Amino acid sequence: MSQTVLRRAFLRSVSAFGAAALFLSAMSEGATAQDDRTSVRIGYAVSLSGANAGGAGITTIPNYRLWVEDVNAAGGLLLPDGSRLPIEVIEYDDRSSSEEAVRAVERLATQDEVDFILPPWGTGFNLAIAPLMARAGYPQIAVTAVTDRAPEFVERWPSSFWLLGGGADYSTALAAVMAEARDAGAINNQVAMISVADGFGIDLVNAARPALAEAGFELVYDEVFPVGTSDFSTILNEARATTADSFVAFSYPPHTFALMQQSQVVDYSPPLFYLGVGAGFPVFQNMNAENVEGVMSLGGIDPNNPQNAAYRERHQEVIGAPADYWASVITYSSLQMLQQAIERVGLDREAVTQELATGTFETAAGTITLENNQLRDLWWVGQWQGGTFVGVAPTDREGASAPQLPKPGWN
Amino acid sequence: MSTTVAFILAAAALAGLAVAPLFLNAYGIGLLVGMTGYVVLASAWAMFSGPTRYVSLATVAFFGIGAYTVAVLSETLPYPLVLLCACAIGLTVALIVGLSTLRLAGIYFVIFTFGLAELIRQLVTWYEVNVTGTLGRYIFLPFEGIHIYWQLLALAAVTLLLSWWISRSRLGLALRAVGDDEVVAAHAGINVSRAKLMLFALSATIITLVGAIQAPRWVYVEPAIVFNPTISFLTLIMALLGGATRLWGPALGAVPLFLLFEWLSANFPNYFSIILGIFFICIVFFLPQGVLAKIEGLRRPAGKVPPEDKERSGAA
Amino acid sequence: MSSHLQITHLRKRFGGLVAVKDVSFDVADGEVVGLLGPNGSGKTTVLNMISGALLPTAGEITLRGVRISRLRPDRIARHGVARTFQLVRPLPSLTVAENVLVSLAFGRFKHWGPDARDLAEEKLAFVGLGGRGGENVANLTYIDQKRMELARALASEPALLLLDEWLAGLTPSELQIGIDLVRRLQGAGMSVLLVEHIMDAVRALCARCVVMNAGEIIAHGPTETVLKDPGVVAAYLGDGHA
């Protein structure tokens, strides 16, 4: 390349950077004038595309849309002075990339200057945006983040809230349910356990191993499989070859569906059959009809709770599909908490954060009070009973159904 | 001397870019971080793939290695040492991969590099699950966007300077010769494998550093997050858009494309994939040699064909 | 005196096909030797083995006593062997001067910097392309591309030059220019192995010839004698050449 061409190229690139700088300088002004507001601006960035779209599409996006629709149909968010302001939504796609999620939140906070930011889907993404949310003073009501380190995160980011518990909660509750069933003679003390090689699966299995051991169970099969696994024939055959009465899989939706299908094929129906994420999805019930009976998983609902029933009906009506039985209602409830906090203290974010931490809220998931910024009152174990996925543990929680073991065989 | 002028201008631009974030809000800085990150990725990618025409999809493999190294070591080693370790690991992997693959040509190299990223991801996962017993890792480094931006900007300057220096060096000439005709290059006395290996390793090391520098921004790191294959493809298309054989080409492709993606995902979040796909197809169709070559082609008096265009349209 | 290039019992097999069987000959210092034979007789395979493009199945090649038959092509080039190709292979994204510069920079003496540019210009001038270094190789005519390729080969300052049908496809006047060029090289003391079909050129340039057929040497000796050899005539006629 000759010198002149080089210089021309250089000048061109300088001008390109100049154009970019112009674009950026627009960033430094941003929208101001919050007076005379006609709406409450609420923004969120979730995975509309990419690898996480499947999870976000079931739990997060429908509930965000449903809530906005519900609130705006009622005339908007109620403020302490009795006036109502409609919600204006700013929606971004994080494309299942952490970097995009971080930048989208920066944009929502400093460019769009929204009033509130709803959290993204997934543990990793909620952690990625946590420092920003804390720094910008936004309450972060993380739902789809299962982490045992929530107490530590609350200390680090005091405006963060963690609503779905930690891996250990689910595992120890399961171990307790199993111990009770064994003592009642429904199952023996051997367990075949598999888990997906991903953050969630590892968290649960790491907590399950000691919990099961402490409860006096013997792990006769314990394997970890990669996320990309689609054929579980070998695993199921080996589990079936053991004498274990319990099969526990800490799996993601694709695995959960495949495990369910393939265990029916090989006629593997142990007395206790526990699957991971996805067993509470509507499509799980559609695909397996009455065979879902007795299958256990995370989450659940209280079938006699009228608010929950009303929520599920609305979800079906507006979204056109039933809600899933685990995180959906919590997601919707988290928004109701925000809504009620605003109703009590207005749009001041600090006050809302304070109210979220200390207040008591009436939601679709029942009455909620957070402990140390965490929701502890959750269904850790659920079971399909009579076509509904009901919560069975904690057994002493109000509305708990009794676990029914052994599970009936496949039809 | 025009070179001197160019250097003064470049230094001034660099100084301007360095102080720019002081006047920007967090989102503006976030944009600069993303943009600069891709400028470095695309430039480093083009450093090897531009002259040799070996299309590498291993970008994310090295990017992920960098990010993971920081996640593993950030709490046990001082930060500069962590970066050094990331460099060393990236370099080692690049040398091993380079030694075993540089015999592969054309599509087989593309497929290999694509598979490599997946293999490394599987191995990291397996290691974490079976040896360390955790999968996600946390990075609590006290860096804000602006610190990451300054590091990336410095790396961008170094990368462009290296590219410029290589393009004028014996090595640069060797690579262009290799890209044209490996047999002729070898018979002219060029150690083809060594030239390719050196550049591949250098390019991979820079890419590793980008991953290492950007990782603290995400706080939480797991294989699915850092080995996201889209990064490889975006890097590739940015470099192609600007022109992979020019010094400023990749940067010139990365900046507008990055801003375009940002605009699309903000304004058409639901149609992002479709528009991105169509745009990708259009670039391959209408700008196979990049914008710079296109502009130069338009300016060039008729009849004079720039060399790269000839390669595509002319006789084999 | 040990000969400059010495080939002994060279053999090359591709799968089931033996392309070169037991070939031995030598080229002395400053000598131009013709390597003749009908198409497919194994000439280019021999050339490829000398330059390192192919690895011999058996046999040895030495240059001034150094065994080069197991080396990579770039190492062989740096030992002083340069070649041209049967079909010209210019490096299209490089200018004419840069094409030559490649050999200067990586050849025997590794020239780089301003003096390398001067040397490139010098080599181009030698082959008759003086002042055209800045041009794009695509703009050169066929003969000029051949000249450029010769300049590129000469730029590494080889001790042995391998010309693979370098004179083919030239017009009679161009041919004369080409023959004169090679003669000047010989005058400068360079050894040349010439694979050629144009008998006038062979007669004009080579004192000695090696003739191959079906992978074997069928004649070897002074050019005039060899070309009258009934076996050689038969081989060419059998192949359709006369």
Added chain:
Amino acid sequence: MLIDTLITGLVAGGTYALVAMGLTIQFGISRIMNLAHGDTIIAACFASFILFSVFGLSPILALMIVVPAGYVLSDAIYRLIMRPLVARAPNAGALEVDSILVTFGLLFVIQGVLLVAFGGNYTGYTFLNTPVDLFGTIVAANRLLALFLALVFGITLIFVLSRTRWGMTLRAVSIAPENAPLVGIDINRAARTAFALGGALAATAGVVVSMYQTFTATIGVIFTMKALIVVILGGKGSLTGALIGGLLLGLVETFVAAYIDPGLTLAATYTIFLLLLILRPTGFFGQAG
């Protein structure tokens, strides 16, 4: 135990073979490395799902609609997008690289359309999820169907390609595209036919896979990757190779899961894949050189 693993592996491999055959034809004959292959499969999954759940059409009957549709659409895509690339490419290498880039764009377009139409949710239905006893090993009928269709389509196509005039034409294009015109072969038409045929095979794979696997709009790349591995294993353009490579991949994954560690199945696959690329890039059944 060994027989069990063997049969499970072969049945799993049937899916891989079916998924890979379309790609190998497109790559081998049309010289198009189609990265959107997996997304074509997913599109067929959704088509079959709609036909099943909305129109109550059995997936077996859906094949009659979806497979021809796959052919016609792929033919159109070839005319619209691939043909100009083929026309401008100076050599096979440039075309292969161009095709990777352009089909990567296509991948996003198909994925985007599916996302807009169906959202990002997991989708699926059950069909033929009944046990079949195969020499004492229980396998799912729908997966067995995949193996069966892979064998039927594979062997039929192998026969057609090697015995009929039309097949010879396609093979000639695959082996020596530069010489094909000399014997009066219309390369463009042959390449288009092969590309469309690949699309039809992808559609077949999609319909079959949808019977037993839940899918989302974004998981196409997983199928592409698997198909790519099989194609490299078997050698590009070789249907026999794809068939055997697919079965082999199923066996490798099953044996690693059974005898080594289920956590290493994918790592083992990629290791074999990469080693093969280095040692024998033409695959087990590819043309040498």
